[in-house]
Structure formats: C-alpha cells, structure tokens
Amino acid sequence: MDYQGTAKLDRRTKNLVKRLNPADIAFICHPDLDRVTAESLIEAKTEVVINAESFSTGRYPNIGPLILLSAGIHLVDKVGPEIFDTLNEGERITIRDGKIFKNGQFLAEGEVLSLPKAQNSFERAEKSLGKELEKFALNTLSYIQKEKNLLLDGVGLPETRVKFLDRQALVVARGYHYKEDIKILWPYIREVRPVLIGVDGGSDALISEGLKPDIIIGDMDSVSDRALLSGAELIVHAYPNGKAPGLKRLEKMGLKPLIFKTGGTSEDIALLLAYEKGADLIVAVGTHSNLIEFLDKGRGGMASTFLTRLRVGDRLVDAKGVNKLYRARVKTSHILTMLVAALVAMLTVILVSPPVKQFISLIFTKLRLLLGF
Numbered sequence: 604m605d606y607q608g609t610a611k612l613d614r615r616t617k618n619l620v621k622r623l624n625p626a627d628i629a630f631i632c633h634p635d636l637d638r639v640t641a642e643s644l645i646e647a648k649t650e651v652v653i654n655a656e657s658f659s660t661g662r663y664p665n666i667g668p669l670i671l672l673s674a675g676i677h678l679v680d681k682v683g684p685e686i687f688d689t690l691n692e693g694e695r696i697t698i699r700d701g702k703i704f705k706n707g708q709f710l711a712e713g714e715v716l717s718l719p720k721a722q723n724s725f726e727r728a729e730k731s732l733g734k735e736l737e738k739f740a741l742n743t744l745s746y747i748q749k750e751k752n753l754l755l756d757g758v759g760l761p762e763t764r765v766k767f768l769d770r771q772a773l774v775v776a777r778g779y780h781y782k783e784d785i786k787i788l789w790p791y792i793r794e795v796r797p798v799l800i801g802v803d804g805g806s807d808a809l810i811s812e813g814l815k816p817d818i819i820i821g822d823m824d825s826v827s828d829r830a831l832l833s834g835a836e837l838i839v840h841a842y843p844n845g846k847a848p849g850l851k852r853l854e855k856m857g858l859k860p861l862i863f864k865t866g867g868t869s870e871d872i873a874l875l876l877a878y879e880k881g882a883d884l885i886v887a888v889g890t891h892s893n894l895i896e897f898l899d900k901g902r903g904g905m906a907s908t909f910l911t912r913l914r915v916g917d918r919l920v921d922a923k924g925v926n927k928l929y930r931a932r933v934k935t936s937h938i939l940t941m942l943v944a945a946l947v948a949m950l951t952v953i954l955v956s957p958p959v960k961q962f963i964s965l966i967f968t969k970l971r972l973l974l975g976f
Contacts, residue, residue, distance in 0.1 A: 606651045606677060606698040610690055616640050617804070617825045623647035628696060632684060634660050636667030637899035639777055644671060651677045651698055655684045658716060663735050663898045664728040668721045678721075679703075682713035735898065739905075747906045760879050761861035765817045765836055767880035771797040774877060774887045775805035775816075776870040777825065778896065781889030782808050784922055788888065797886065800877065802870045805889060806830040820876065821869035823849025823860075831858060838862070838876070840869045867907025868900075878915040886920045 612630040613619035617640065623629055625648040633640065634656040644652060658668040658680050671678055679701050686703070689710050690696070697704045701715045773792065775781060785808055792799075792814065801809050803821035807830050810816070819826060820838040831837065831853065837860035841847035845864060853860050865872055870890045877885045891897055897905050912919065 608651065608696065610692060610694050610696050612687055612690065612692050614687065617643065620644060620647045621827075623649050625649065628653065628698065630655070630686060630690065632656055632687065633658075635662060635665045635898070636671070638666050638670060638779060639899070641667035641670040644676070645674050649676065651679070653679045653682055653686070653698070653703070653713065655682055655686055657681050659721065659724040659728065661724060661728045661731065663732055663895065664725050665895075665899060666725070667899075668716060669718070669725060672716065672718045672721055678716040679713040680716045682711045686711045739897070743906045743909060747910065760876065761838060761863055763818065763836055763838070763861065763876075763880065765798055767798055767877055767882040770882060771795055771884040771886065772800060772877035772882040773797040774800045774802060774870065774873045774885060774890065775809055776802040776873075776887075776889040776891070777804040777808070778889030778891055781805065782811070784888045785809065785812055785814075788886070788922060791886070797884075798877065798882065800873050801826075801830065801835070802873050802889075806833075806835065808889075818873075818876075820863065820873045821849065823852055828856070831856060836861070840865075840872060842866070867911060871907045871911040874911055874915050874919065878918060882918065884920060885915060885918050886922050888922050890921065 606628065608626050608628040609624075610630060611619060611623055611627045614632040616631045616633045616636075619629060619631060620640075620643045623644075627649055628651045629644065629647075629649045630653045632655040636654070636658050652671060658678060659665055668678060677698070679698065682703065690703075690705065694705055696710075702712045703710045773788070775785060789812070791797075798818065799809055799814060799816045800818045800820060801807070801816040803819075803823065804825040806816045806819045807827050810827075810830055810833060815833055816830065816835040818838060819830060819833075819835045821840050823831070823837075823839060837853060837858060839847045839849045839853065839860045839862055841850075841862050841864040843864065843866050847862060847864075850860070850862070863872055863876070865875075868891070870887075874885060874887065874890075891900055891905075891908065897908075
C-alpha cells in the first residue's frame, strides 16, 4: 500500500506534533519512542511516522511503538539521520514498502514495523531490563552527593506573588495518563481550590480542562503561547551553570519570568517550590517516579527525584493512576433504585396527605358513576 502526503520533519518530536496535520507524514529522530510522545502523535491524527532512529533499541521495554501500531499508524523504522539532509519540510512524498520517494525519485529506505515485530522487541527488552536497572542505580548513587547540595542546601527560591501558606498545591507534569487524572480530580479542584502549578506542557492540560494555572514552571520548550499568555506566574528553570534555555522565548514575547536556578528536573523543583513556600499538601499528577518512566524521559538516573521526594514526602500525595482507581459509572441498578425510591416517596405523600387522599377518592367516585357501578 502506498502512502502519500506532505513531509513534516523535526528532530524534537514534541515540537513536531504542534504543527502536524492529518495529511502529513511525520519524520522524527527519536530512539526508544516513549508513551507520552506516542499519545501526542495519535492526537495529531497522523497516519504515517518515519523514524530516522530505532523505535526500540532494546535497551528497555518502551511501549510507544506498540501504542502507535495499535492505533493503526504505519511505522517505518531506521531510515537513517541523512533523511533530514535530503528532504525538506513541505515536500510531497510517497511511502511504498518502507521506501521513500519524492517526485518518483528514491530517497531512503527503512524497515516497516509490524505489531508482531514490535511485541517481540518489547518482550526481549523486558528480559534484559536487569542490566539497565543496575546501571541506572549506580548512576543515581554517583550523583546523589552533588545534587544533594544543589537541591537541599543551595536552593534559591524566588519570591512568588502566588501564596502557598495554608493552601494545597496541585502539580501537573506531562506524564503517564496525566490528562485522565486531571479529569478525575475535578471535584477536588473545585472544592479545595489548590494552587495550580503546570510543569511545562502540564499547564496546557490544565487549560484544556477550563482551569487557569497559577504558576508555570520549566524549560518552557513544550508550553503553548496560549498558556504563557494566560496570566500565570512564570518561573524559568535555570541549570546550575546559569543557563536558562526558555528565557529567550519569553523575553521575545515581552514576558518577565522569575528564575529558579537549581539541578534536577522541572517537576522536582515545582514540588520543592510548593513545599518550601508552605503548602499544606502537594498533589502530584503525571510526575515521573519509576525506572521505565525515567528511561522514557532519557534520564540515566533519578538522584534529584529521589532526594526531592525524601524532602517533601510528608506532604506529597501522588495521584498518578487515580483514573484507574476510581471511575464513576452510572449503573442500571442505580437508576432502578432511584425510581423505586421516588415511587415510594410519592406513595408516602399520598397516604399521609388528606387533600391528596380526598382528590384520589373523588376520581374513583367519578369513575364508578361513569361505569355504572
């Protein structure tokens, strides 16, 4: 089967999905495609994804390719990074049996990835995960001492206009099932009205649910302009050397953010900010806390997260997966119970109300007269 469409290319997949249209063919350079990225490609409604790298290197069991294939998306694997030099965005191309053609001219070839192939790769990676775990643990330990000083001893907290004292805080990051978890937490948000903190793209998830983030914190590379202009207080995550990649973007937009210089991830410093500013309780959605999630994020250790959770653990509630824990369903038995209860209530009113009893007696009397009884 041939696939034809407009080529859209980007080495950073999270930037590519922002400009993908259903008729486009997505070209990515993304080894070990993760779950969150796969879900964003599905939301973009693209039908074909071409990877310059390998969808699964076998380093760990990443589920992204399985998610795409299960959604019916055609995948071509390992076409080589040279495709980014030979193909320009916007050009019309044809995909046939893993081969890429432009105006009938052959450009490159990859491997068509099928669901059975992806499943076999996933299962093999599961068996070799022990080696990756050992390497991950050693890397975490080697960085703990350095990141301890950055995260716990030298945190330069900015003075925010948003007040946390005697309030709860909800921290939303772009992690597994974060959108579903926000929906389930709506009653909590409506009743408690916590400080809403969006970590990079997590802020857009809040806005899509009709919520306005109080604070947006992160590198600012996966936040929409709409979120940045929402009126939220903006805090750019700067690294220990002072480099702040997201600062230039905000300055071009005429925005004046606060700077938070520290090590670790943006979601770690969001948790630390809420904790140090006196939040009574911190509810985390979409944050990363296990081996697979960290490998999906491309991190080789979790020293900062380990230390952060040790520090804030007495106030932290991880709401990840709450959508699976509780899903409200209206069952037929519930409806029947309500109907029976309503009928009982009506009968009770009839039996105890003299005017109603007289009215019903009058109706029966007229019926008897009409029928000749």
